[in-house]
Amino acid sequence: MKINIFITLFLLVSFYGFSQDCNDILTGQVMDYHNKTPLENASIQIIGNPKIVKTDSKGKFQIPNLCPGVYELEISHPECTTTFIEVEVDKIAWIDIKLEHHLEELEEVKVVGDAIAEKTTSALEESLRLKTLEQYSSGSLGDALKELSGVSSLNTGANIVKPAIHGLNGSRVLILNDGVRMQDMEWGDEHAPNIDINATGSISVIKGASALLYGGDAIGGVIVMEQARIPAKDTLYGKSIVNGVLNGRGGNITTELIKAFESGWYLRGQGSYKRLGDHEAPDYILSNTGVQEIGASLQLGKQLFTWGWDAKYSYYNSEIAVLRASHIGNVDDLIRGINNGQPEIIRPFTYDIQNPRQEVTHHLGKLKFYKRFEGLGKWNVQYDYQNNRRFEFDVRRGERDNQASIDLELTTHTFSTDFKLDAKESYELQFGILGRFQDNFANPETDVRRLIPDYEKYDFGAFVTGEYRVTDGILVDAGLRYDFNRIDAKKFYQTSRWEERGYDQEFQDLIIDDLGTQLLTNPIFDYHNFSTTIGAQYTGDNSSVTRVNYALSQRAPNPSELFSDGLHHSAARIELGDLRIKSETSHKISASYQKDLNNWGFTLEPYANFIKDFILLEPTDAEFTNRGAFPLWEYRQTDARLLGVDAAAYINWSNTWMTDHQFSFVKGTDTETDIALINIPAANLRNKLTFTKPEWNDFEFSLESQYVFEQNEHPEDIMVFSPIQQQEVLLKINTPPGAYHLLGVSSKMEFPFKNNLKLTTGLTVSNLLDTNYRDYLNRQRLFADDLGRNIILQLKFNY
Amino acid sequence: MKTIKFLSIFALLGVAFVSCSDDDENPDPVNEEETITTMTATLVPQGGGTTVTLQSQDLDGDGPNPPMVSVSGDLSENTVYNGTVVLLNETETPAEIINEEIEGEAAEHQFFFVPNSSLNATVTYADDESDYVSDETGENFTTTNPVGIVFTLTTTDASTGTLAITLRHEPKKPNDGTLADAGGETDITQAFNLIIQ
CATH class of the missing domain: 2.40.170.20 (TonB-dependent receptor, beta-barrel domain)
Incomplete structure (x- = not known):
C-alpha cells in the first residue's frame, strides 16, 4: 500500500526537463526476476531528482538527457519490492533490472487487499483472516476454524477443541504451523492442537489431501497457519x-x-x-x-x-x-x-x-x-x-x-x-x-x-x-x-x-x-x-x-x-x-x-x-x-x-x-x-x-x-x-x-x-x-x- | 554465505542428535500399585459357627479376564455376623494391602453394602472415620461418617439373593446410605450370591 501511495505521489509531481547539455541516455528493461516477464508500469527514479519514468508494455524505459556519471536508481512496482541500484551512465547505457514480481509478493499485496494466496489450484480451500483470528483471541484455534463451512470440531468441554474437516479429525487433519507440521500427539480424542491462536497471521484450510507438499495422509484436510509478511523497511510496530x-x-x-x-x-x-x-x-x-x-x-x-x-x-x-x-x-x-x-x-x-x-x-x-x-x-x-x-x-x-x-x-x-x-x-x-x-x-x-x-x-x-x-x-x-x-x-x-x-x-x-x-x-x-x-x-x-x-x-x-x-x-x-x-x-x-x-x-x-x-x-x-x-x-x-x-x-x-x-x-x-x-x-x-x-x-x-x-x-x-x-x-x-x-x-x-x-x-x-x-x-x-x-x-x- | 555454513552446521547437529538418541534399552515394566485385584469380606458369626468368606479376585486387573467370584458357604438364619473387608493388590509380591490407603483417606472413601430385596439380611456400619488415622494429619479423623471396613451383617429368615459390596472414592459424605445419593467413583464393586438357611 505504502508503495502505491509513494508512486502516486510522485506521479503527481510534473515532469521536469533535465537541464544543460547533458545528452547521455539511460535505457533498459524491467522484468520479473523469475520468469523474465517484462513488467509494465514500473517506476524508475533517479535519486535526488523528482522526475519519474515508467516502463511500457515491454517493460522498457528510457531516461534521456543525462550527464555522464554514477546514478542511483529507485525502481518500484505496485506488486514488487522496491529496489535500488547503482548505474554508471556514459553515452548510452542499457540496464536490465529484475524485480521480484511473484506469488509471495503478490501474497503481501493480497493480504492487504483482504485475501490470502491459495495453496492449491483445484481443491476446496478457505481462509481465515487476521481480523477474524483476532476476534477469537481469547478462544482456541478450533473455535476460530468453525467460522469456515465444512469445518467442525470434536470437543472435550470448552477448552479442548479438536478441529475436524468434512467430518474427519485427529491424524487425518494436518496442521502446518508456520511451515512446521505439528507433532503434538494429535491421535488422542482429548488432545487439542498445541497452538496459541494469537501467534498466527492467517489460516488456510484445504479440505482434502490435495496439498501433497504438506503430506500425503491428510484424508480430512490440511490447516495451514502462516505469519503475516514482514515488510523490508525500517520500521517498528506491534499490537496488544x-x-x-x-x-x-x-x-x-x-x-x-x-x-x-x-x-x-x-x-x-x-x-x-x-x-x-x-x-x-x-x-x-x-x-x-x-x-x-x-x-x-x-x-x-x-x-x-x-x-x-x-x-x-x-x-x-x-x-x-x-x-x-x-x-x-x-x-x-x-x-x-x-x-x-x-x-x-x-x-x-x-x-x-x-x-x-x-x-x-x-x-x-x-x-x-x-x-x-x-x-x-x-x-x-x-x-x-x-x-x-x-x-x-x-x-x-x-x-x-x-x-x-x-x-x-x-x-x-x-x-x-x-x-x-x-x-x-x-x-x-x-x-x-x-x-x-x-x-x-x-x-x-x-x-x-x-x-x-x-x-x-x-x-x-x-x-x-x-x-x-x-x-x-x-x-x-x-x-x-x-x-x-x-x-x-x-x-x-x-x-x-x-x-x-x-x-x-x-x-x-x-x-x-x-x-x-x-x-x-x-x-x-x-x-x-x-x-x-x-x-x-x-x-x-x-x-x-x-x-x-x-x-x-x-x-x-x-x-x-x-x-x-x-x-x-x-x-x-x-x-x-x-x-x-x-x-x-x-x-x-x-x-x-x-x-x-x-x-x-x-x-x-x-x-x-x-x-x-x-x-x-x-x-x-x-x-x-x-x-x-x-x-x-x-x-x-x-x-x-x-x-x-x-x-x-x-x-x-x-x-x-x-x-x-x-x-x-x-x-x-x-x-x-x-x-x-x-x-x-x-x-x-x-x-x-x-x-x-x-x-x-x-x-x-x-x-x-x-x-x-x-x-x-x-x-x-x-x-x-x-x-x-x-x-x-x-x-x-x-x-x-x-x-x-x-x-x-x-x-x-x-x-x-x-x-x-x-x-x-x-x-x-x-x-x-x-x-x-x-x-x-x-x-x-x-x-x-x-x-x-x-x-x-x-x-x-x-x- | 555465512548463513549456509551456519545452517549446514545446525542441520548436521540435528542429524547427529538423531543418531545419538537411538538406544536399544528395554523400557521398564509398570506394575500398577493402585489396582485392587482382590476383595475379601470375612463374616464371623457372633457366638461361634462357620465363618463365611466372600471373595472377588481379578488378577489381571483391567485386563480382559473377568473377576473370579467365590462364596465359601451358606449363611445361617437369624445370626449376627461381624464383617471385615480386606483389599489386596496381588500383582505385587508380597501382595500389597490396600486397606491402609483406604484408612488413611477414610473421609474420602466409603463401602456400601446392598442386599437385594429377596435376601433377608441387613448390614450396618461398625466403624467410622474417627477410628482411622489420617494420612494427611497423622492423627485420627475428627469426623464420624461411616467407612465400612468393619460392619455387621444380620440375617433373619432363610432366603437367597445377592449382596453387593461397593467401595466409592470421593462420595458425598455424609450421604443417605444409598449409592445413588453418594455419587463418587467406584473403586471396586462386586455382587455375591448368598444363601441363608
Missing part, C-alpha cells in the same frame, strides 16, 4: 490485545512486536497469557473447567530478494481442567452420569485447576533457508525440532494426586527441502523430500500401565506437484507423493490381553521378554503409502470459478490405533488398538462452483470421500473388572463413505447492510454394515446479518444465528450388564442430543490516534439467550450442558 471474558471470569492478553530493517533483517517477538476459571452452563457451574495458557515465540531472520533465512522458537504451555463430573469409575457410574441430567459434582466457582487435568508443553524450533535462482525458481531447506510433553492427572487414591497417570514425551526432528520451478509462464513444478525421526517416551513413573508405548518412528517422503496453464481460463494441477513410515515400538502386553486378542497366534515372534503376567514385545511395522491428486480450475468469466479435484491418499495407522491398550481412566473406557491395522486409503472427489455477481455471490461445494479400511474407534462391548464393567472401545477397520456439501452465500443489501449464509451437511456410512459412522457432525446452518458504517469510526455490528440439527444418523447404543441393577441395561452412549439454536452478537469500533496508533474496541456476546444445549461432538455432552451466555470485551492497540 486484551480480552475480558465473563464466562470463566478471566481473560487473556497478547502482545506482538516487530522490528524490521530495510536491509531485510527482522525480529519478531510475541507472547500471550490466558487464564479462566470454571466455566458456567446456564443453570450451573461446570466444576473444574478452568484453563491457563501461555504462549511465546521469537523469530529472527533476514529476507532478501535472492535469499533469506529464518530462525524461530516457540513455546506453548497449557494446563486444562477437565470437568470433574466426567471422571467416573465404571459403567454404573456412567449410566448414573447419563441419567442424572446434570453433573453429579457441582461446586462453587473457583479458578483452581484440579484433577482431572492435563498439562501440555510444546517447544518448536525451526531453521529455514531459501535461495532463488534467476530464471529457474526457489529452493527451500528447513530443519525443525519439536518436543511435546503431556501429563494427564486423574483423581487417584493415596498420595498419587500429583503423580500423572499419563506422562508422554514426544520428540520430533524433521528435515525437508524442496525446489519450486516457477520461471515459466505456463507451468510451475515443485518437488521435494522429507526425513523425520520421532521418539516417544512413556514414563513408567506414572505407576499406570502405558496407554501408548515407547516407540521410534522414521518417516521419509518425496513429492512432486505441478500446475499447468492450459488457456487463460483453465488451470490444471496434479501431484504425486510417496511416504515411507516405520514404527519400532517396545510395548508391554498383559499376557491375558495378548491371548484374548489372538496375538499369540499371529505375533508370537514379536515377544522379546516374558515377565509372567506381562510380555515385552517389539513390533516393527513398515508402511508404504502413495498419494496422488489431479484437478482443474476453470474461470468462466470474471464472475465464476469452477474447480474439480480428485485426491487419492493413504495414511498409516497412528500409535494409538495400533497400540492403545488399557483403561483410559479419565474417559472410563477400555481402549484397544489392533496390531493388525493397516493403512487406510481414501478416494476423494470434490467440486466447487463459485459465482460472484454485483451484489451477491455464492459457493457450492459437494464432495464424496470413499475410504477403504477406514480406521475407527467405537464402543463395542463391556469388560468386567473388580471395579465393575467398563465400556470397551475398539479400533477396527471398515470401508466407509462420506458424502457432503458445503454451501455459502452473501448478499450486499446496501452499502451498510449485508448478510452471510452458510450450510454444511455430511453423511458418514460404514458401507460394510450400512450403519452410520460415529462422531459425524450434524448438519448446521448459520446466518449472519452485518451492519457496517465506516464513517462512525469503522463501526461494525453483527447478529449471528446458528442452528445445529439433531444428528439422526449414529451407531446404535449398546447393551451392557450393570452389576448394580443385576441386569442388562441400555447404555445410551451413542444417543445424540437434540437440535439447538444459538444467537450471538458482536460489534466493534476503531479509534485512530496520532503516530499510527489505533485502538479497536470489540464486544461479543455468544449464546445470547443463555440457551441450554448439548452438542453431539462434545465428549462431555453425556454429563453436562454446554456453555451458557458469554460476554467478551476486547481492546486492541495497534502501534
